[in-house]
Amino acid sequence: MKKKKIYTTLALFSGGLDSILAVKILQLQKIKVIPVCFVSPFFNSKNADESAKKLNIKLQIIELKNDYLQIVKNPKYGYGKNLNPCIDCHSFMYKKLGEIMPKFEADFLISGEVLGQRPKSQSTAGLNAVSKLCGYKDLIIRPLSQKLLSDTKPIKENWIDKAKLYDIQGRSRTRQIDLAEKFGISSYPSPAGGCLLTDESYCNRLQDLIENDMFSSKYIKFLSIGRHFRISENTKLILGRTKDDNEKLNNLITDDLITLNSKNYPGPLGVINCKGQLQIDEVELSAQILLRYITKVKNYEDVKIEFGKSKYKILKVKKLKSGLECKYLIL
Numbered sequence: 507m508k509k510k511k512i513y514t515t516l517a518l519f520s521g522g523l524d525s526i527l528a529v530k531i532l533q534l535q536k537i538k539v540i541p542v543c544f545v546s547p548f549f550n551s552k553n554a555d556e557s558a559k560k561l562n563i564k565l566q567i568i569e570l571k572n573d574y575l576q577i578v579k580n581p582k583y584g585y586g587k588n589l590n591p592c593i594d595c596h597s598f599m600y601k602k603l604g605e606i607m608p609k610f611e612a613d614f615l616i617s618g619e620v621l622g623q624r625p626k627s628q629s630t631a632g633l634n635a636v637s638k639l640c641g642y643k644d645l646i647i648r649p650l651s652q653k654l655l656s657d658t659k660p661i662k663e664n665w666i667d668k669a670k671l672y673d674i675q676g677r678s679r680t681r682q683i684d685l686a687e688k689f690g691i692s693s694y695p696s697p698a699g700g701c702l703l704t705d706e707s708y709c710n711r712l713q714d715l716i717e718n719d720m721f722s723s724k725y726i727k728f729l730s731i732g733r734h735f736r737i738s739e740n741t742k743l744i745l746g747r748t749k750d751d752n753e754k755l756n757n758l759i760t761d762d763l764i765t766l767n768s769k770n771y772p773g774p775l776g777v778i779n780c781k782g783q784l785q786i787d788e789v790e791l792s793a794q795i796l797l798r799y800i801t802k803v804k805n806y807e808d809v810k811i812e813f814g815k816s817k818y819k820i821l822k823v824k825k826l827k828s829g830l831e832c833k834y835l836i837l
């Protein structure tokens with residue numbers, strides 16, 4: 507007797523309840539499911555790691571690089587409430603999954619998308635746009651809502667049983683929670699909050715990078731840490747707010763970045779992000795801002811500020827009536 511083929515699917519896996527259910531639904535149909543989580547400067551694999559561990563499935567992690575940043579900067583279908591280009595983003599992820607299908611000998615793609623859960627990206631038009639844009643329209647199955655969507659090849663060719671898929675629709679999570687109970691899934695991450703592109707204050711900083719032509723991973727990696735000051739079109743200053751911020755900043759410092767700190771007094775670590783030649787007045791202004799946050803210091807003359815890993819070294823900062831005077835050495 508001819509052995510029945512075991513089909514394989516690659517799953518877009520965030521680790522949230524919807525993606526966990528999508529995996530479970532297909533596993534129950536004896537489909538081999540390989541979960542894939544994408545990471546970028548805007549989202550990580552924390553939830554996916556934890557959920558994959560609980561489900562006892564091996565997670566594949568793929569880092570999105572510059573081509574994804576270009577999608578965020580210029581999305582074909584625009585943004586959601588903040589700088590979240592959800593239609594383009596999902597489509598890009600499906601495209602990446604499609605490209606690695608041969609490597610995993612996968613037959614089709616799935617995700618935990620739910621029709622109507624988000625007004626734009628998960629409307630009928632939004633889901634169709636995602637499918638069309640990625641180039642793998644006929645290979646996509648959305649197990650939670652597929653009964654409400656057009657049949658694609660895995661259904662048409664009986665790779666999977668449509669009757670065992672679902673018709674979940676809308677923002678309520680009641681049916682997903684019931685399903686989780688039915689499948690014996692007791693713990694899962696709370697919905698939302700995993701993507702910085704949906705965070706308004708983070709997006710204000712990101713928009714500033716876009717507007718000042720500094721939209722690259724070199725600068726994006728600092729955006730969620732500390733206080734940010736735009737010094738000029740070319741230059742930004744980032745100051746740690748807390749000890750934890752200072753440590754995070756310190757871990758991100760590379761040889762081409764200029765840092766400011768006070769050696770003698772506790773205070774913020776400052777990092778200068780500059781896309782061109784750093785100007786002396788930008789150095790001065792940055793030092794001046796840094797000094798405002800070293801609260802214990804009364805006399806600015808007593809503060810020693812050094813520029814780490816750079817060709818500048820400030821020797822002395824003096825408070826004058828007109829402001830601060832910096833004496834520095836060009837090394």
Ligand code: SF4
Binds near residue numbers: 593701702703
């Ligand atoms: S919320 Fe973020 S990760 Fe999710 S689809 Fe939108 S942009 Fe992509």
